[in-house]
Amino acid sequence: MDVYFKKEVVYPFKGINFVFDVANELFSTFAIDHGTDMLIRHMVINSPKIILDIGCGYGPIGIILAKSNPNSYVTMVDANLLAVRYTNTNIKKNKVTNAIAIGSIGMEKVYDKKFDLIVSNIPAKIGDEAITQEFILTPLKHLNKDGELWIVVVNALNHLISRLGSKYNLDLQLIRKRSGHSLYRIKNKTIIK
Numbered sequence: 552m553d554v555y556f557k558k559e560v561v562y563p564f565k566g567i568n569f570v571f572d573v574a575n576e577l578f579s580t581f582a583i584d585h586g587t588d589m590l591i592r593h594m595v596i597n598s599p600k601i602i603l604d605i606g607c608g609y610g611p612i613g614i615i616l617a618k619s620n621p622n623s624y625v626t627m628v629d630a631n632l633l634a635v636r637y638t639n640t641n642i643k644k645n646k647v648t649n650a651i652a653i654g655s656i657g658m659e660k661v662y663d664k665k666f667d668l669i670v671s672n673i674p675a676k677i678g679d680e681a682i683t684q685e686f687i688l689t690p691l692k693h694l695n696k697d698g699e700l701w702i703v704v705v706n707a708l709n710h711l712i713s714r715l716g717s718k719y720n721l722d723l724q725l726i727r728k729r730s731g732h733s734l735y736r737i738k739n740k741t742i743i744k
Contacts, residue, residue: 555633564591564615571609571641574633583611586672586703586732591615593727593734594701599623599667601695605686606630606671607652610638616670617642617650626664628655657685658693665695675705682708687715687737694739701726703734 555574562569562583571583583591590612600623604613607627617625627650629635638652653660669690673682690700704712706728712735716723722738 555637562611562615565619567618569611569615569618569645571611571614572637572644573609574637576631576633584672585729586705587611589727589729589732589734590670590672590701590703594670594736595726596620596668596699596701599698601664601666601668602626603628603658603661603664603666603669603690603693604671605658605669605690606674607638608634608672610634610641610652612670612672613638613650613652614641614645614647616668617647618645621649623649623667625650626661627652628658628660630654630656658689661693665693665698666690667695667698668701669694669698670701672703673708675708679711682711683715687712688719691721691737691739696739698739700737700739701735702737703732706731706733709733 557573557575560571560573602623602625604627607613607629613625613627627638632654635652635654642650673686722740724736726736727734
């Protein structure tokens with residue numbers, strides 16, 4: 552028995568019951584959080600081949616993307632090594648063969664790669680500068696032509712996201728807003744300097 556194990560979370564999506572082992576110390580240990588749920592249920596994508604999930608936690612977004620897009624390859628990264636361990640466990644548990652989780656602060660372990668789709672439920676408490684660099688500007692530089700960055704943020708960060716959209720002339724669209732969270736899509740149509 553894993554000494555960190557807390558519980559198993561079941562998440563139904565498109566006729567599949569995804570099952571996730573969750574550790575005591577990880578984000579959203581009682582159920583899939585509202586922001587993650589909103590991203591999974593409302594993201595509209597066009598058959599991306601190479602996908603990155605930044606800050607994957609125990610893996611729900613990346614695992615569901617991998618299972619729903621069997622011709623893609625999903626890399627999930629997290630700075631928390633316990634999250635990486637649990638994501639790799641959950642990859643096996645959900646019989647996903649086209650995904651991997653690795654330890655990485657932001658994108659540092661995948662700087663040499665480009666992606667068609669990058670997703671993240673952005674952690675709210677890391678500060679505006681870390682969010683700007685690690686979760687918006689750097690990922691945009693690693694998108695293939697016509698790639699997309701899908702992010703969900705707590706509503707308290709909406710001011711930052713809209714400010715970044717204006718400052719960097721981003722092709723930014725608010726897709727959905729509900730109590731507590733907002734979902735954005737940023738298309739790779741601009742050059743970030």
